[in-house]
Amino acid sequence: MQRTARIELPVVSSSTSSSQASSGGGCCGGGATSLVQIGGESSAHSTPSTPVPAPRNRFSSRDRRVALLQPRIPDGNYLPNLGIMYLAGVLIEKGYNVRVFDANIDDNVELGIRRFAPAILGITCVTAALGSAVRMAQRLREFLPEMVVALGGPHATVMPKETLERNAVADFCFIGESERSFAEFCDRLFDAVGDLASVRNVPGMAWRDDAGTVHVNRSPGYLEDGELDALPYPPWHLLPMERIFKQATHGLFTRGRRIMPVMTTRGCPNYCTFCSRVMGFNFRKRSIENVVGEIRWLYRNWRIDEIYFEDDTFTQDPDRAHALLDAVIALRLPIHVKFANGLRADKVDEALLAKMKKAGVYWIGFGIESGAVRTQELMMKKLDLDLAAENVRLAKRMGFKVGSNCIIGYPGETREDIRESIDYFLRLPLDSFAVVPCIPFPATTAWMTCDREGWLTERARDYDNYWFEIFKVNPLIETPHLSAKDMARAIRNVYIRFYFLNPRRSWLIAKMLAKQPIRRVGDLKWMRRLRANSAQPAMNLRPDYAC
Amino acid sequence: MHVRIVEGCIVCRQCECQAPDVFEVPEGAHSARVVEPSPQQAREEDVIRAVKGCPVHVIKLRRDPRNVRESGQTAPRDGKN
Numbered sequence: 001m002q003r004t005a006r007i008e009l010p011v012v013s014s015s016t017s018s019s020q021a022s023s024g025g026g027c028c029g030g031g032a033t034s035l036v037q038i039g040g041e042s043s044a045h046s047t048p049s050t051p052v053p054a055p056r057n058r059f060s061s062r063d064r065r066v067a068l069l070q071p072r073i074p075d076g077n078y079l080p081n082l083g084i085m086y087l088a089g090v091l092i093e094k095g096y097n098v099r100v101f102d103a104n105i106d107d108n109v110e111l112g113i114r115r116f117a118p119a120i121l122g123i124t125c126v127t128a129a130l131g132s133a134v135r136m137a138q139r140l141r142e143f144l145p146e147m148v149v150a151l152g153g154p155h156a157t158v159m160p161k162e163t164l165e166r167n168a169v170a171d172f173c174f175i176g177e178s179e180r181s182f183a184e185f186c187d188r189l190f191d192a193v194g195d196l197a198s199v200r201n202v203p204g205m206a207w208r209d210d211a212g213t214v215h216v217n218r219s220p221g222y223l224e225d226g227e228l229d230a231l232p233y234p235p236w237h238l239l240p241m242e243r244i245f246k247q248a249t250h251g252l253f254t255r256g257r258r259i260m261p262v263m264t265t266r267g268c269p270n271y272c273t274f275c276s277r278v279m280g281f282n283f284r285k286r287s288i289e290n291v292v293g294e295i296r297w298l299y300r301n302w303r304i305d306e307i308y309f310e311d312d313t314f315t316q317d318p319d320r321a322h323a324l325l326d327a328v329i330a331l332r333l334p335i336h337v338k339f340a341n342g343l344r345a346d347k348v349d350e351a352l353l354a355k356m357k358k359a360g361v362y363w364i365g366f367g368i369e370s371g372a373v374r375t376q377e378l379m380m381k382k383l384d385l386d387l388a389a390e391n392v393r394l395a396k397r398m399g400f401k402v403g404s405n406c407i408i409g410y411p412g413e414t415r416e417d418i419r420e421s422i423d424y425f426l427r428l429p430l431d432s433f434a435v436v437p438c439i440p441f442p443a444t445t446a447w448m449t450c451d452r453e454g455w456l457t458e459r460a461r462d463y464d465n466y467w468f469e470i471f472k473v474n475p476l477i478e479t480p481h482l483s484a485k486d487m488a489r490a491i492r493n494v495y496i497r498f499y500f501l502n503p504r505r506s507w508l509i510a511k512m513l514a515k516q517p518i519r520r521v522g523d524l525k526w527m528r529r530l531r532a533n534s535a536q537p538a539m540n541l542r543p544d545y546a547c
Numbered sequence: 548m549h550v551r552i553v554e555g556c557i558v559c560r561q562c563e564c565q566a567p568d569v570f571e572v573p574e575g576a577h578s579a580r581v582v583e584p585s586p587q588q589a590r591e592e593d594v595i596r597a598v599k600g601c602p603v604h605v606i607k608l609r610r611d612p613r614n615v616r617e618s619g620q621t622a623p624r625d626g627k628n
Contacts, residue, residue: 161574216574218567271559271602280564281600380557380602445557448577 256306371424
């Protein structure tokens with residue numbers, strides 16, 4: 001018979017805030033005592049049989065266990081997270097016992113983390129995944145009360161203070177690139193046998209003092225070119241690769257079945273005001289040798305057949321782009337290549353596109369975002385729309401599949417701007433087109449504008465809503481120029497005009513969907529899991545998806 | 548060297564990225580702010596990069612601090628300084 005025991009521990013109550021709606025009810029710890037059981041499933045109704053020894057201090061163990069977690073992201077695309085994989089590689093080289101868990105491909109991450117019983121749990125999260133991450137951390141805390149929880153990734157980077165103030169389960173927040181700071185944090189914390197005060201001056205980190213006040217230590221800066229080369233390749237063996245291959249997707253078009261993401265540069269010097277720009281403005285590059293070495297290594301170890309380059313701006317340095325493509329061509333590997341994160345439409349030319357084709361690129365995504373001149377100015381994207389249109393046509397003539405994306409409802413955009421934008425895109429020979437309502441990600445200029453003008457809707461108070469919904473549009477912004485209803489109507493209309501009233505595109509999409517039956521089933525399962533895991537009612541799904 | 552930010556900041560964080568010791572964007576703020584109005588000469592290159600990189604040109608740099616009063620206004624140019 002399994003022994004169970006009950007230990008009463010004080011719960012760190014969440015800081016109350018008038019906007020608790022953001023937590024969806026999942027963050028409120030209340031002031032009650034928490035009941036923790038050792039040796040059995042958690043239950044509030046078991047009675048103690050024998051006295052239980054104090055929990056072992058996991059930081060005193062020679063086995064330095066660190067778990068890294070990617071929570072479930074409510075998005076149709078899925079790729080394993082490069083950020084935590086780079087952290088994992090750095091920690092492994094330092095001798096840590098590291099496990100990586102990905103809730104997007106594994107329904108049992110919580111059980112896995114409980115069994116692994118790490119001393120430190122690092123969670124990366126985008127804004128839309130923050131709620132899910134925090135709720136999971138709270139559930140895990142019931143079983144692992146000593147575990148230190150550190151949040152990182154885009155949302156923690158832009159809102160470290162608020163994240164710690166509103167989420168008592170999080171002990172620390174890491175800002176920006178954390179290869180240096182998180183490694184130093186782990187070293188110091190283990191050396192000090194878990195004394196949280198010992199890490200308070202780690203740079204690039206937010207922490208809470210004894211009075212509950214949050215402090216933010218300045219970032220140590222970004223890794224330079226040589227330092228990027230010095231990073232170990234992501235230790236993909238820590239993840240169930242075959243499961244990843246079944247689900248990896250970024251965009252509608254894909255050719256390979258064994259796809260892996262690679263990032264060859266970090267940073268973007270452009271000013272697009274809707275972008276969080278987590279990796280900063282300075283454009284930093286890995287060497288060509290380092291990148292092709294990784295591609296060769298991926299092919300030899302996992303027989304990949306497609307690479308997704310996830311750079312923010314691959315063509316920022318055209319000479320380097322040419323040199324890297326030459327090196328990929330020289331590899332002579334049977335690998336498709338896709339610039340899944342898009343290319344700047346005015347930074348390509350015929351020579352570069354020809355080289356991309358030779359290197360195995362079959363689809364080009366141009367991040368145009370708006371076809372209206374005025375909206376381009378508002379976004380500070382400053383794209384040459386005529387040149388962009390020319391390059392779209394050029395790419396089509398050269399045999400690429402071409403896609404683009406459009407943001408509707410940027411703060412300040414009028415109905416006339418939207419009409420101009422949609423007309424622009426509908427004139428282009430695109431094969432795929434993603435249209436989304438403007439999501440004012442926290443701490444971006446777009447968000448700042450909406451916050452200042454009072455244009456954020458009620459839904460914008462809940463970070464769980466900060467993702468792109470295609471089938472049901474519920475905008476987070478409403479401006480005097482454009483109501484939420486207008487925005488939703490405009491997006492639905494453009495999808496109908498672009499896809500359903502165009503036989504060629506309808507046929508193309510149907511062919512793509514038919515080629516990937518597993519993914520379609522996976523999508524339905526994902527939707528069921530999303531609903532089950534959400535702490536709030538699935539308001540964003542139509543009743544058709546109920547199960 | 549004296550640095551200030553005038554009205555019109557769009558909170559792109561470019562300045563904070565280039566010279567984090569000199570510029571800061573407090574969380575939730577609607578403008579960047581100068582944390583070190585008289586940065587050391589060693590930071591000049593970073594500060595100039597921040598000034599040149601500002602997309603809305605709201606960072607003002609005065610290299611010679613001798614004409615700057617404590618209030619931040621410039622002293623009258625009477626030819627004697």
